[in-house]
Amino acid sequence: MDVTDAYQAVTSTDHYDYGKFFSVDTSGALGVGQIFDGIRYPVFDKNDALFDTVEGLVYLLTHECDISMENERPFNDYLMLCPIFSLENCITELSASLSDESLLGFLANLGADRVSRVVYIPPLLTLKYGGIMYLNQISHTHISSFNSDDATQIASVTSYGLRIIDYKVTNHLLRPKTANLPLMQY
Amino acid sequence: MDMMPVDDYLYYARYGTPTTVIQEAAYQTSGGRRVLHASSVAETSHGTHFFIPDTNVQTTIPKQDRLLTAEEDQALWRALRSSVKLVSKGRLKIK
Numbered sequence: 600m601d602v603t604d605a606y607q608a609v610t611s612t613d614h615y616d617y618g619k620f621f622s623v624d625t626s627g628a629l630g631v632g633q634i635f636d637g638i639r640y641p642v643f644d645k646n647d648a649l650f651d652t653v654e655g656l657v658y659l660l661t662h663e664c665d666i667s668m669e670n671e672r673p674f675n676d677y678l679m680l681c682p683i684f685s686l687e688n689c690i691t692e693l694s695a696s697l698s699d700e701s702l703l704g705f706l707a708n709l710g711a712d713r714v715s716r717v718v719y720i721p722p723l724l725t726l727k728y729g730g731i732m733y734l735n736q737i738s739h740t741h742i743s744s745f746n747s748d749d750a751t752q753i754a755s756v757t758s759y760g761l762r763i764i765d766y767k768v769t770n771h772l773l774r775p776k777t778a779n780l781p782l783m784q785y
Numbered sequence: 786m787d788m789m790p791v792d793d794y795l796y797y798a799r800y801g802t803p804t805t806v807i808q809e810a811a812y813q814t815s816g817g818r819r820v821l822h823a824s825s826v827a828e829t830s831h832g833t834h835f836f837i838p839d840t841n842v843q844t845t846i847p848k849q850d851r852l853l854t855a856e857e858d859q860a861l862w863r864a865l866r867s868s869v870k871l872v873s874k875g876r877l878k879i880k
Contacts (some may be wrong), residue, residue, distance in 0.1 A: 655869035
């Protein structure tokens with residue numbers, strides 16, 4: 600499937616107003632809904648059972664107060680992030696595994712925001728057709744990674760964009776357990 | 786009472802049980818954060834629709850019920866790996 604067709608399939612549902620997703624103001628403190636490129640973080644490679652250090656595009660999840668150097672507290676130089684990759688790469692890999700019919704079904708659900716593990720984000724600079732936040736690969740790194748020469752902030756989300764992302768993260772991590780745990784009613 | 790725009794208002798909506806996904810929403814006032822309860826919660830085929838009294842705030846939160854298949858999950862992992870630059874294997878290298 601061509602990526603332009605895929606982009607049409609994702610955005611045709613018109614579920615969100617993606618024009619309101621990103622802000623032109625990128626001057627906020629680290630941790631207020633930013634997307635960075637060139638950030639180093641670990642990814643587990645199941646082929647050799649080792650964590651690799653990779654460099655790429657990420658959404659910074661950690662709250663700005665938890666990494667503010669003005670707050671003297673332990674652990675405030677580590678932060679959490681969510682990897683992002685382009686819709687093009689997503690379609691290339693999905694096309695290798697799925698029929699066009701199945702792929703169209705996946706993209707329609709992605710556009711309607713029904714897929715719990717991923718967040719579609721609209722086009723932006725290097726993401727011509729938008730990208731995918733992969734919530735199952737949420738990772739962490741050290742704050743010095745954001746000070747490297749390769750680290751570049753490429754966007755900030757608005758409160759509208761932040762709400763969409765926060766809903767997804769909340770649902771992914773905190774939705775009620777299916778199993779009945781002990782002391783459920785107490 | 787200073788109400789924030791609808792988008793900011795909804796930002797604070799929280800998930801509850803599967804049958805009453807949105808139980809409450811909060812809004813920020815100049816005096817601090819306060820909480821309201823959604824009065825009208827309805828399940829639809831697309832998600833949960835809710836309405837908050839004393840406001841015109843209403844929205845539908847889509848169901849997050851489309852799980853990834855194993856093939857899709859593996860394809861997304863490959864897409865991630867093809868999107869990043871490998872810096873080192875087996876250890877975290879920041880500099």
